[in-house]
Amino acid sequence: MAQTGWYRGSNASVPNWDGSVFLFCLVCPAHAGVLEEVLSKMKEELLALRDEAVAAIRAATASAELEEMRVRYLGKKSPLSLALGGLGRLGSIEERKAMGALGNEIKTAISEALDEMASGLSAQELEARLAGERLDVTLPGRPVRRGRLHILNETATRLEEIFIGMGYEVAESRQVETDWYNFEALNIPKGHPARDAQDSLFISDELLLRTHTSNTQIRYMLEEAKGRTPVKIVCPGRVFRRDFEDATHGVQFHQIEALVIDKGINMAHLKGALLEMARAMFGPEAQIRLRPSFFPFTEPSAEMDISCPFCKGNGCRTCKQSGWIEIGGSGMVHPNVLRFGGYNPEEVSGWAFGFGIERIAMLVYGIEDLRHFTTGDLRFLHQF
């Protein structure tokens, strides 16, 4: 990168080619011929400068060099800028214009050469950089830890959401309950065979761990609704039975139930709500079926079946070839229960249904053992 130092050769006292060296001589008649000579020389030198610059630029190998050259050839202190800056003191207007035009021409040429070279070089350099930055994209990503909500609670939440969407309130109540709320008010008087089947865990004669979420029905009627209609609630919660713990039974498990009370509620409405729930949970194809059964707190009472979600009702191992899977109990609220809840069964009617949340989760995901829900085994929890 040679400095074109013509001024260094002709006059060592002129460090910068700004024309000042000619200041005196140019007005001196004795040097009249000199001006012409100088201008001619200057033109020659500028053209040489252009050629030199363009050649240097074309020879550059990195963007950084180009930046240096841009400063050297086009910067404020570059020979070109100095030469053009000194033109004001030279010759006639015409001559100055001609020189100026030449200067700009040269400037443009250098500039273009720089730009052209820069874009080429930067593309190359980018390519080189990208080539160097290649990753093994098949390596695993950096793990983001996701905490899991328990699948049982998630199933309950999903069921709640289905009913909230239909305008139901979520109601919860006590797990340690009095005999009255758990049995008596639900039309299960002392000595009733249904008490036998429930095999309850008692704390005292009057206090027990609730055997179903149905106590919420009574508490809601008496403590929240207080005779108003409509009542539309969905009640999830933990319940307890005196049972051996095995793959399908537990001392503790969870239920969810729904209750609707209003004037003119009938069993067709029960079927309607069940169908909505079944379709939201198991897909738009789901069907429901009611079979006569017995629960003390409903009459008529029915077992609810859904069409088997695995075989679409065609029969498979899960549904024991029946095409149907039993999911819970339901029925029209027994008049005694309405009365205990402060409602007149001659004026209003209602339906209720309920089922085990574990059972639904086991059904939906094919979980084989109830105990997985409570061991907290991460190999289980992390599957959801």
Added chain:
Amino acid sequence: MKVSYNWLKEYVAFDLSPQELAKALTARGVVVEILTHLNQGVEGVKVGRVVKMERHPNADSLWVTQTDVGGEVLTILTGAQNVVEGALVPAAIPGAKLPGGKQMAAKELRGILSHGMLCSAPELGIDGDGEGIMLLPDDGELAPGMDVADVLGLNDWVLELDLTANYASHCQSMVGVAQEVAAIVGGQVAGVELLAEGEMVEQSASPYPEADESADQALMVAEPVAEYGVRAPESTESVVRTPETKAPAKTGTNIKRMIGLEIQAVDLCDRYAARIVRGIKVGESPAWLQARLRAAGMRPINNVVDISNYVMLELGQPLHTFDYQKIKGQEIIVRRAEAGEKMVTLDGQERTLDPEILVIADRQGAIAMAGVMGAENSEVTESTTEILIESAHFDNINNRRTALRQNLPSEASRRFTKGVDPSGAPRAADRAAFLLTALCGGQAVQGVVDLYPRPSVPSVILLRPAKVNAHLGMAIPTERMVAHLEALGMAVLSPEALALDLVQGAPEDEEEGADLSGRPVWTALHQVSPVPTEIHAYEGWASTAWAAVEAAGESLGVDGEDEVNLEETLVVVVPTRRLDISIEIDLVEEIARSEGFDAIPTALPVLATRRGGRSVSAEQVLRTRRILAASGLDEVITHSLTHPRIYDRLQLAADATERNVITLANPMYEDRATLRTLLLPGLIETLRHNANRQTKNVGIFELSTVYLPKGHEGLPEERRHLAIALMGDQALPGWSGTARPADFFLLKGLLEYLVEALDIPAWAVKASSHPSFHPGRQAALYVGDELVGHFGELHPVVPAAWDLDERVYAAELDFATLMAGARALRPYRSIPKVPAVTRDLAMLVPDALPAAQVAATIREAAGATLESLFLFDLYQGEHVKPGHRSLAYRITYRDPERTLTDADIEAAHGAVRQALGALGIELRS
């Protein structure tokens, strides 16, 4: 209840296959759980008579028999030692098949060709003892050559019912199930042959005349004395009670001269009926009866026991038989046992009784535990000739309790528990008397004793067809409702009929030959269920029954005066065996299941609706759980019921409030006997479970209920707690990963994240000294002035108490106290338009001086322009004075109103430096 398909056909004619029958019954709510065919592969096995037998010449243990298998006598070898000449045995002759697909062929045994084999019960697929050959009853009914599968009733299906509580009472008998079948097919239930009162049977001719007739036909009854289940009031052929039978016969030996009866415990026994049969010969039951018992899952014992079981299966009424001669003083007393009274039950055990137990006693003492088990002192044995048949009705609750307490479950007790029709008691005694005379050579003593202190009468229920349809969302015509109810043995009448009865007033039944005509409802009451024939029992029944009629009239408003819209109401008279039916809605259910639930349409109601959704607290719980899961923690669900040892493991003080637990009176497991007061033990248990399975990096939480003994209105208090437990690396493993080992500050950071996310501004952390935690690595979280809970590293002895050799960081917080500090709405501040100025400040702080104090000092000194304060470095070790830490804070100053000048900053920052200096802190920058 196990129902034999063939036996059922005896009571009702139907044309359904066993599969169709099972489906139809299930659809009605009489759930057929299992349908099995009794014959497990017995084919071509004949009844054989061993005409001659001798020892095998070449084998000591074998017998060579000559067995008549009908038409030919075959040589059949047997190794059994119980066969005698003349015995009737099942002979599997060549070509016959046995269960398991085994086909018989002639086979040589030690030089003698055996033409098949003689069979034991198990070889025929029958439950029974496998000792020896099955000996068939030789009572003249069986003959060589008969098909053994027929004789043993194997060509039959058994429907095993899973009865719900409401159908348990009326469907736990053959006639009860028959009534349901009749309703399905539109048929009628046939009666059973009874020995009516007053009838003296001298010598019963065998009702099973020809041995070649099948057992099923043997019991066909020509003219039943009493009809079971009268369908409609119009059918007047079989009015049960007539004046002629009401009066006791005045001649001959009457039962009343043979036995006295007294019910002392009227509250536990509302009816006691008895009959006596003399001249009994205890022996084996006929094959058909044995077969039916076996089909029902009962083992034949002897004819007397078998008959009482048979009648129980047939009619649903449990019976007990006493050896009449062993009843001391010829008197039966139904009473509560005396405290300390002793009795040896039939199982040979001496039992000490108490007044909670109802006994049947004679003059000397208890002779049976009522409805549970008899006593040895009155037992029927092989030498018994005179039998007293007890057919009584005992209180179901007391009976169940006694059976449970004495650990004596029985078919009888199970039936009493589920409910027995009191009206049927004398009829069952009659039926047993009939069978005892017919099958055991007995003679029935004239008359029945029947005390009925609390009579059961048919319910008279008013049914509004419009209500039925409104309840079901259907449009069933009234006639069809009537048909459904009548098919179930009910009588359906009009309100006019009721008015007709009421206008005439109470019937005067003392009169001989009282006329029931013109009293349609009263007639129906007599028809739907058996009416007592014994005069005193009848009187009590009649007054109760008339009260039911009057009550119905009263609710309808029919007293002969007012005009009511009678077309809207039906008067339904319900048989007493339907213990499940007492109010209108019960009839709605009967109609619904008769129509079939599939006939109910599907609809959604249009309701004046309210806003759905969760309560505020339920919303908070859900939000908190989601926030914690978002932080990377996994949610767990642990047991509410635990063992109190967990509080020892947590090192809690002896008087810690957490030790006040609610204890179950009847726990299922010792480890699930008390309700938890803390969640943490469940979480530690979960950590241990995972650590034992090579999962040592765990971060979990639970937001659930704890149970405290003292709460509102005498009820325990249920509070929500939130517990967190961390163990091991909290970062996920990966090739590029950086470990994040669980430590105190990771846990504290989680709590800070939580209170920030829940927007709880007024929280504070203070030093604490909880025994469950590491003394130098624990703190208490406060919201306002309220203690929310403790957190920190667990004291090493705590995990060790769970056999867990890991450091555990844990927190347990009271959720309501925590959430009490949550703001309902987050305040918003507009984004500042002026720039902030930050200054970093490094300093040497003595270890004893808490960082919180340093931060507080800075905040206070800096004043209002301090926007934020952030500890960005902590260093301890080389180049730092011993006993000191190097802390570096970044302080951000900003005045939202104007740009701070250098002078402003210098003033604030200078004050900070000065205040820190005053604390003895050496500033490094």
